[in-house]
Amino acid sequence: MESDDGEVPISGRGVAKVLDSRHPDYKKGDFIWGITGWEEYSLITATETLFKIHDKDVPLSYYTGILGMPGMTAYAGFYEICSPKKGEFVFISAAFGAVGQLVGQFVKLLGCYVVGSAGSKDKVDLLKNKFGFDDAFNYKEELDLDAALKRYFPDGIDIYFENVGGKMLDAVLLNMRVRGRISVCGMVSQYNLEQPEGVHNLMHLVQKRIHMEGFLVYYFYHLFPKYLDMVLPYIKQGKIVYVEDIAEGLENAPAALTGLFAGRNVGKQVVAVSRE
Amino acid sequence: MESDDGEVPISGRGVAKVLDSRHPDYKKGDFIWGITGWEEYSLITATETLFKIHDKDVPLSYYTGILGMPGMTAYAGFYEICSPKKGEFVFISAAFGAVGQLVGQFVKLLGCYVVGSAGSKDKVDLLKNKFGFDDAFNYKEELDLDAALKRYFPDGIDIYFENVGGKMLDAVLLNMRVRGRISVCGMVSQYNLEQPEGVHNLMHLVQKRIHMEGFLVYYFYHLFPKYLDMVLPYIKQGKIVYVEDIAEGLENAPAALTGLFAGRNVGKQVVAVSRE
Numbered sequence: 001m002e003s004d005d006g007e008v009p010i011s012g013r014g015v016a017k018v019l020d021s022r023h024p025d026y027k028k029g030d031f032i033w034g035i036t037g038w039e040e041y042s043l044i045t046a047t048e049t050l051f052k053i054h055d056k057d058v059p060l061s062y063y064t065g066i067l068g069m070p071g072m073t074a075y076a077g078f079y080e081i082c083s084p085k086k087g088e089f090v091f092i093s094a095a096f097g098a099v100g101q102l103v104g105q106f107v108k109l110l111g112c113y114v115v116g117s118a119g120s121k122d123k124v125d126l127l128k129n130k131f132g133f134d135d136a137f138n139y140k141e142e143l144d145l146d147a148a149l150k151r152y153f154p155d156g157i158d159i160y161f162e163n164v165g166g167k168m169l170d171a172v173l174l175n176m177r178v179r180g181r182i183s184v185c186g187m188v189s190q191y192n193l194e195q196p197e198g199v200h201n202l203m204h205l206v207q208k209r210i211h212m213e214g215f216l217v218y219y220f221y222h223l224f225p226k227y228l229d230m231v232l233p234y235i236k237q238g239k240i241v242y243v244e245d246i247a248e249g250l251e252n253a254p255a256a257l258t259g260l261f262a263g264r265n266v267g268k269q270v271v272a273v274s275r276e
Numbered sequence: 277m278e279s280d281d282g283e284v285p286i287s288g289r290g291v292a293k294v295l296d297s298r299h300p301d302y303k304k305g306d307f308i309w310g311i312t313g314w315e316e317y318s319l320i321t322a323t324e325t326l327f328k329i330h331d332k333d334v335p336l337s338y339y340t341g342i343l344g345m346p347g348m349t350a351y352a353g354f355y356e357i358c359s360p361k362k363g364e365f366v367f368i369s370a371a372f373g374a375v376g377q378l379v380g381q382f383v384k385l386l387g388c389y390v391v392g393s394a395g396s397k398d399k400v401d402l403l404k405n406k407f408g409f410d411d412a413f414n415y416k417e418e419l420d421l422d423a424a425l426k427r428y429f430p431d432g433i434d435i436y437f438e439n440v441g442g443k444m445l446d447a448v449l450l451n452m453r454v455r456g457r458i459s460v461c462g463m464v465s466q467y468n469l470e471q472p473e474g475v476h477n478l479m480h481l482v483q484k485r486i487h488m489e490g491f492l493v494y495y496f497y498h499l500f501p502k503y504l505d506m507v508l509p510y511i512k513q514g515k516i517v518y519v520e521d522i523a524e525g526l527e528n529a530p531a532a533l534t535g536l537f538a539g540r541n542v543g544k545q546v547v548a549v550s551r552e
Contacts, residue, residue: 165478184481191479198474202441203467205460205490212488214481 009037013069014040015053017276018073023047031056038200038253040273051224058235059244059274065098065268066231066242069217073185074102075227076220081183081213082159086111089153091172094163094188095136096123098268103161104133105203106242112159115152131241145171156180164189166197173201176208184214243267279468285313289345291329291336293552299323307332309339314529316549326552327500334511335520336552341374341544342507342518344495349461350378352496357459357489358435362387365429367448370439370464371412372399374544379437380409381516388435391428393444407517421447421512430457440465442473449477452484460490 014036018026026032026047026211034050036042044050053063065071077099078084090107092100104127107114116127124207127136135152142148149171150155156177162169165187176182190196205212234240245265249257253271260269290312294302302308302323310326312318329339341347354360360407368376371392380403383390388448392403393415403412411428418424425433425447427452432453438445443464452458466472481488510516521541523532529547536545 169478184478186482187479196476196479198476199478200472200474202445202460202475203463203472206462206486206492207490209490209492209495212481214483214485216482216485219485 009039009042010047011035011037013064014273015063016044026050026052031060032233035069038250038271038273040250048264051221055228055232058232061244061246061270062235062242064270065244066102066235066240067228070268071102072097072220072224072227073217073229074099074106075231076217076223077161077183077185077215078103078106078159080220080223081215082161082181084110084159088158089155090114090159090161091149091153091157092116092161092163093139093172094118094169094186095127097163099185100161100163101127101131101134102240102242104131108132108134109234109239113217117164139168146174159183161173161185162187166190170199170201173199173204173210176204176210178208180208180210182212184212187272222245245269247271249273285318287311289340290549291339292320302326302328307336309344313369313514314526314547316526327497331504331508334508335494337520337522337546337548338511338518340546341520342378342511342516343504346374346544347378347507348496348500348503349493350375350382351507352493352499353431353437353459353461353491354379354382354435356496356499357491358457359433360386360388361467363452364388364434365431366390366394366435366437367425367429367433368437368439369415369444370394370462371403371409373439375461376437377403377407377440378516378518380407384408384410385510385515394438403498417445423451425451435459437461438463442466442475446475446477449475449480450488452480454484456484456486458486458488460488521545523547525549 015031015033017034018028018030018032021027031052032050035046040249045183049184086108092103092114095104096099096118101118104114104116113134115135116133117137118124118127119138119140121138124138127133128272137148137152139145145168153175157175158177158180160172160182162182162184163186166189243266245267247253250271250273254271256271286405291307291309292312294304294306295309297303307329308326309329311322324387327368366388368379368390370376376392380390380392389410390537391411392409393413394400394403395414395416397414400412400414405408413424415421421444429451433451434453434456436448436458438458438460439462442465519542521543525528526547526549532545532547535541
């Protein structure tokens with residue numbers, strides 16, 4: 001992808017309308033989501049990164065989030081990796097993230113019990129009061145994560161949706177139930193450490209016969225139509241809470257980006273480059 | 277299980293002939309393997325721990341090892357947890373153990389490449405020259421386990437049969453291939469540590485989409501007939517190497533037991549309490 005003056009624009013996940021196409025699958029007027037540029041007009045040659053939008057009865061921006069990559073991540077990581085059953089006990093770390101919020105709601109819609117951890121009181125309150133989590137806690141206020149998990153899961157954890165790694169994973173291993181499943185989506189607490197923290201309790205994998213599996217969403221996109229069949233009705237019936245923070249105009253994109261790192265966004269940060 | 281004088285004998289895995297039975301599945305003259313006592317005559321009430329022996333064309337003592345619990349452990353941990361495919365690269369730690377020796381041979385019979393680690397030059401030589409491993413190394417002589425694994429697996433590891441944990445697991449994670457599988461049978465290097473070593477490289481689970489699973493053999497015994505169908509022909513055709521170290525007489529059992537901890541046994545330690 002290259003702009004007319006030869007400079008390569010920043011790329012990101014966007015929604016766009018096809019103005020012209022030489023690809024047999026896309027014609028003028030189609031809408032797509034996928035890897036696009038931070039620019040008003042894009043020439044996209046990597047069409048394998050694109051998905052055609054068929055249902056336009058929802059805000060098109062949703063295809064950058066709940067109906068796009070984060071949504072598919074939540075779906076694949078929970079349903080495909082964890083094989084959840086109604087009534088199970090589910091724990092989600094970094095639960096206020098774009099993926100965690102969705103996983104928690106999928107958990108509730110399936111009829112499971114869900115607790116999330118997050119890094120501030122505000123996020124904890126929102127998880128409980130807006131996103132429908134059964135409970136949530138601020139991991140920064142817990143000196144003993146094992147004790148915290150025992151408080152929220154006196155009968156143990158069946159499914160752990162892992163976003164953070166390190167000490168939290170160690171505490172979770174102590175609290176997993178027999179035949180538990182750990183879906184490893186990320187280990188964000190470890191990425192910026194010179195040496196990742198050690199995880200000491202992996203022996204629990206044996207006695208509890210735990211299945212732990214890492215995954216990348218890219219290998220589950222063949223399930224996208226199945227995901228849409230599940231999630232679109234929920235969205236239309238108002239059964240899923242999804243919050244966007246929309247910056248208007250490409251000129252506001254840089255500020256929106258830096259705002260992410262300062263935690264200024266409320267919900268999924270979207271930049272409206274243009275509107276239909 | 278209780279002896280006549282009310283003292284509970286040491287229990288262990290044994291083979292026995294039924295002398296009398298009130299259980300409908302067992303009749304006088306049948307042979308069984310399972311949890312028996314260190315004694316000449318046993319009263320066994322926990323019959324759910326017993327398996328009837330149908331094939332007596334092999335040494336009966338084999339039902340304490342290759343045709344018993346260690347054999348089923350090797351079978352379940354390799355075939356059921358790892359879903360191996362011909363041509364894959366397999367690494368086994370503590371490969372000279374009763375289970376590791378068998379896994380390595382199953383790997384070769386399937387047409388995979390197998391390397392094992394062990395703790396002495398003698399064991400390494402036997403793995404290569406007697407048990408048919410493609411290669412083997414003494415982990416105590418390797419200052420850098422990552423470098424050692426890269427030497428033996430320049431293209432990476434598809435399947436890791438995990439018996440030790442700790443530093444070895446950390447090095448293996450660096451060398452796993454995409455969609456690799458780690459069957460966690462045990463973590464013997466960690467059992468006697470006050471605080472288990474930390475494992476730092478679990479982030480590789482995500483990028484490489486690795487499946488890691490702990491297991492206990494007890495939950496795979498329903499596959500025992502299937503295992504026998506596979507392994508008995510191999511044994512009868514001489515395609516599997518299996519070594520026993522037989523102590524004669526119950527009076528020699530204590531010395532045989534302490535010999536295990538001193539590494540005096542050569543192969544599976546068996547005590548012949550009586551013979552047919």
